[in-house]
Structures are given as C-alpha cells and as structure tokens.
Amino acid sequence: MKILIYEEEKIYRDRLQDRIDDFLAEKDVKPLEQLVIKDDTQVYQIMATISQNNIYFISLENIGLNIARVIRDLDPLGYIILLSLGFPDYQAIFNKKISALTVIHKDVNFDYELTSIFQYILRRYRQVRKIVNVIEIQSKPVNLVLVKNEIAYFEVSSIPHKIWMHGNNRDIEFYGTLSVIEAMSEHFVRIHRGIIVNIANIDLIDDVNATIYLSNGDDVQYSQRCKKVLLKKYHAFQKYISRNENGKK
Numbered sequence: 001m002k003i004l005i006y007e008e009e010k011i012y013r014d015r016l017q018d019r020i021d022d023f024l025a026e027k028d029v030k031p032l033e034q035l036v037i038k039d040d041t042q043v044y045q046i047m048a049t050i051s052q053n054n055i056y057f058i059s060l061e062n063i064g065l066n067i068a069r070v071i072r073d074l075d076p077l078g079y080i081i082l083l084s085l086g087f088p089d090y091q092a093i094f095n096k097k098i099s100a101l102t103v104i105h106k107d108v109n110f111d112y113e114l115t116s117i118f119q120y121i122l123r124r125y126r127q128v129r130k131i132v133n134v135i136e137i138q139s140k141p142v143n144l145v146l147v148k149n150e151i152a153y154f155e156v157s158s159i160p161h162k163i164w165m166h167g168n169n170r171d172i173e174f175y176g177t178l179s180v181i182e183a184m185s186e187h188f189v190r191i192h193r194g195i196i197v198n199i200a201n202i203d204l205i206d207d208v209n210a211t212i213y214l215s216n217g218d219d220v221q222y223s224q225r226c227k228k229v230l231l232k233k234y235h236a237f238q239k240y241i242s243r244n245e246n247g248k249k
Contacts, residue, residue, distance in 0.1 A: 001125070002050055006037040006067050007059045007083065012106055016057060016083075019111060023118050040067050047074040053145075055121060059083045060093075060103075068098045076144055076172045079121055099170050135184045139174045146172075152201045152216040154181050156194040168201070168216045189233050191222035197230075199237045205230075 003020060007013040017034055024031055032055070037043055040063060052075040058068045060082055068080055082088065082103040093100060101120075104113045137144040146165065155164045156178065163176045178196055182188050187200045191212065201215040210227070213219045222230055 001032060001054055003032050003034045003055045003057070004037055004043075004046065004071075005034060005057045006064060007057065008062060009059075012059070012083070015110075016114075019114050020118075023115060027118075027122060029122065037067060039063065040070050043067055043070050043074070047071075053077050053079075055079045055081070057081050057083060059106075060088055061085065065092060065096050065098070068100065069096045072096075072098050076139075076174050077146075081117055097173060099172065101170075137174065137176055137181065137184075139176055144172070144174055148185055148187065148198065149200065151198045152214040152218060153195055153197040153220060154178060154188075155196075155220075166214075166216060166218060186233070187237065189226075189230050191220065191226050191230055193223075195220055195222075199230075199234050202234060205234060 005013060005016060007016060013036065020034065021031065023029075035046055037046065054075060056068070056071050056075075056078055058064050058071070058080060064082070068082065071078060071080060080098055080100045082093065082098075082100045083106055084103055085106050088103050090103075093103070102113070102117060104110060104117070133148050135146055135148055137146065144165075146167075150167045150169060152166050152168060155166060156162075157164050157173055159173070161175055161177075162173055163178065163181070165172045165174070178190065178194070182190055182196055185198075187198050188196050189199055190196050197212055197214065197220065202212055203215055204213040205211075206213070210222050210224070211219050212222055212230075
C-alpha cells in the first residue's frame with residue numbers, strides 16, 4: 001500500500017505529509033511510501049508500476065476531479081480522500097463516479113478529520129487481512145479482491161461490459177459479467193437478468209411487492225421467474241444462521 005498525493009499548493013502538501021508521518025509513527029505503523037502526482041499523465045505512469053488498494057489524497061482544485069476519475073478506473077478498491085478549500089460541488093463529484101471515502105476541508109478541522117480517516121483505513125486494512133471470506137474477480141486493468149460480507153448486490157452498468165458492485169460502504173464499477181460472478185459463491189443469487197444479490201445481506205423480502213431490501217439501504221425488484229430459487233436459497237441461509245446461533249447458546 002502506498003500514498004499518492006495531488007496537491008499543487010506546497011504549504012498544504014507539506015502539512016499533509018507531516019500529519020501522515022506523525023499518525024503512522026504514533027500508531028507504530030511502518031512508514032508508507034508517499035508519491036506526489038503532478039498531472040493525470042503521471043497517474044498512468046505511476047499506476048503501471050504499483051499494485052492496487054492504495055490511499056489517494058486529491059485536491060479538488062484545477063484538474064483534481066479528473067485525476068480522481070482516472071485513479072478510480074485504475075484502482076477500483078483504493079481509498080480516495082478529496083481535499084477542498086471551499087464548499088465542494090458534490091453533484092460534480094457524484095457525476096464523476098469517484099466513490100470517494102470523504103471530503104476534507106483543508107482549513108477546517110483538518111487534523112481531526114485526517115486522523116479519523118486514517119483510523120478507519122488502518123482498522124479496515126487489519127480486518128481484511130484476517131478475513132479469508134473473499135472473492136477475486138478477473139477485471140481490467142487489475143483484478144478485484146472483494147470481501148463477500150461487504151457485498152450487497154451486483155448490477156449491470158449502463159456502460160457495456162461493466163458491472164456495479166453495491167456494497168455496505170462503497171460502490172465499485174468494473175469490467176465483468178454477471179454469469180461469472182454468480183458462480184463465485186452460493187450466496188450470490190440472480191433475481192433477474194441484470195441483478196445478483198448476496199443473500200447474506202438481505203434484510204427483508206417483500207413478497208407482495210416483489211422487493212428485496214438490502215443491508216446497504218437499497219431495495220431492488222425481483223422477477224417472478226427467479227422467485228422460487230431466491231426464496232429457497234434465502235430460507236436455507238436463514239436456517240443455517242439460526243442453527244449456528246442456537247449452537248452457540
């Protein structure tokens with residue numbers, strides 16, 4: 001894991017790097033290599049030589065949004081933190097489909113917000129390292145490693161040959177096919193031609209309205225043709241969970 005920074009103002013860049021070093025030293029974490037990004041061309045050059053799952057601090061000034069969009073394409077699982085001097089244009093951020101972790105104001109509670117973000121990333125990084133319940137999806141330009149418990153559902157994208165993974169904490173768009181994903185876990189169930197749900201993250205099935213309510217707050221419709229298999233697998237999973245809970249008592 002590396003830290004990449006796009007910040008044209010030296011005073012803010014130096015402060016950010018100092019705070020990062022201080023936090024890692026305080027938590028007794030091995031220092032992470034920090035790379036400074038100057039433009040979107042350099043992003044491609046750097047990303048061609050490093051792995052995914054990095055941390056990115058991107059200033060929204062100038063070409064920041066474009067750089068963030070490039071990074072999201074190259075590192076679907078990376079942690080993107082946006083830095084802003086003023087009130088950010090959240091609609092523009094949403095339209096870019098960046099899936100940023102958060103936006104931090106450079107002059108308001110900066111140290112506190114930065115510490116909170118790093119605590120979250122460090123905690124999740126340690127958790128994921130202990131989890132074997134993962135799947136690896138062959139994609140471009142890099143393969144994706146996803147924790148199954150964090151996946152709510154997969155949905156075909158409006159962009160040809162792409163899929164959206166809607167999770168409990170983030171959404172990721174990547175190249176893939178639902179047929180391949182469906183075979184990766186017995187918990188993945190196709191509910192109609194364009195959606196696969198993770199039955200482990202279903203909160204409720206509304207049989208009257210043919211609606212599934214998921215752990216990430218979304219709800220999706222299922223087709224009657226898929227209803228029988230969906231309910232069979234869902235009820236089997238619920239019985240499995242119930243047996244495990246009773247066995248622990």
